[in-house]
Amino acid sequence: MSQVSQESQARAIVYNFLSSLFAKEVTSDLVAQLTSDQGQSFLNSLALEPSLSASVNEINAKLGKLNSKELLLELAADFCGLFLVDGRTSVSPYAGQYLSAELGGEPSDKLSNAARNESGSKRKTNKTQLFGELHQQMTEFLTDNKLQIHSDFPEPGDHIAVILAYIAHLCVTSGSEQQLSFINSYLMTWLSDFTQQVNKHDHGLFYCFVADLTLEWLKVDTEFLLND
Numbered sequence: 001m002s003q004v005s006q007e008s009q010a011r012a013i014v015y016n017f018l019s020s021l022f023a024k025e026v027t028s029d030l031v032a033q034l035t036s037d038q039g040q041s042f043l044n045s046l047a048l049e050p051s052l053s054a055s056v057n058e059i060n061a062k063l064g065k066l067n068s069k070e071l072l073l074e075l076a077a078d079f080c081g082l083f084l085v086d087g088r089t090s091v092s093p094y095a096g097q098y099l100s101a102e103l104g105g106e107p108s109d110k111l112s113n114a115a116r117n118e119s120g121s122k123r124k125t126n127k128t129q130l131f132g133e134l135h136q137q138m139t140e141f142l143t144d145n146k147l148q149i150h151s152d153f154p155e156p157g158d159h160i161a162v163i164l165a166y167i168a169h170l171c172v173t174s175g176s177e178q179q180l181s182f183i184n185s186y187l188m189t190w191l192s193d194f195t196q197q198v199n200k201h202d203h204g205l206f207y208c209f210v211a212d213l214t215l216e217w218l219k220v221d222t223e224f225l226l227n228d
Contacts, residue, residue, distance in 0.1 A: 008171045011224075014046065014217060015168035021210045022083070022093060023161035025076035031066045049220055055213035062206045078204040091197040095158040098190030160194065163187055164214075176228040183222055191215050 020030065033039050040060075047056040066072055083093050092098070163186055170179045191214065198211040 005172075011221060012168040012171035013042070014221075015164050015171060017042070018210070018214050018217065019161045019164035019168065021207075022159075022164065022214075025079045026063075026066065026072065026206075028066075028069075028072060031063055031072075034060075034063050051216045051220060052213060055209045055216060058209040059206070059213065062209070075204065075206060078202060078207065082198065082202055082207055089201040091194065091201055093160045093194070095160070095163060095186060095190055098193050160187075176225045180222060180225040183218065183225075188218060188222065191218060 034043065043056055043060050047053040047060075066075065081087070081089060082091050084090075167179065167183060167187070170182060195211040195215045199208045202208045202211075
């Protein structure tokens with residue numbers, strides 16, 4: 001395996017890791033995986049980058065304390081309160097809501113947890129056209145690459161977890177220019193706003209560190225792609 005391929009694989013692992021943290025609540029299996037020798041080696045290598053070390057170390061410390069069902073349930077409640085329900089302390093994980101505001105419209109209403117999926121169920125939103133447009137674009141990207149959203153993840157295509165997972169795919173299938181173009185268009189346009197909202201509303205702090213890590217990693221990675 002060439003050095004370039006090793007770098008691409010390593011970058012894809014980071015994107016998949018970040019995607020998994022936004023996709024669903026942290027489980028005991030994920031905690032076991034990340035606190036294993038292999039998981040610790042991965043996190044420690046990520047922390048070698050100075051701009052990532054603080055967030056990685058905080059995430060690692062939090063993971064080390066998730067040693068009971070009660071603590072896992074508390075973290076799951078934080079996830080639910082932030083990303084799955086309506087409310088003044090919730091944060092939208094959907095790119096379309098941020099980009100619609102950028103394009104001159106108001107952000108669409110927070111979508112209900114009953115996601116649109118292949119069976120035809122629909123999310124409720126006052127901005128279905130803008131929401132549907134970005135969701136449709138991501139769906140087309142996935143289809144063109146013979147990918148699909150898992151049936152157990154009933155979320156639209158513009159969910160941050162889907163976008164991060166798609167970038168992981170691009171890491172090992174596409175050139176630097178295509179990766180950079182996608183990242184700048186579909187993630188960096190709204191990730192800072194998303195991170196600010198998470199930092200404002202996540203009183204448990206775990207997802208503050210995850211959002212901060214994601215933003216800082218994207219800054220590091222886009223710089224890497226520019227110089228590649």
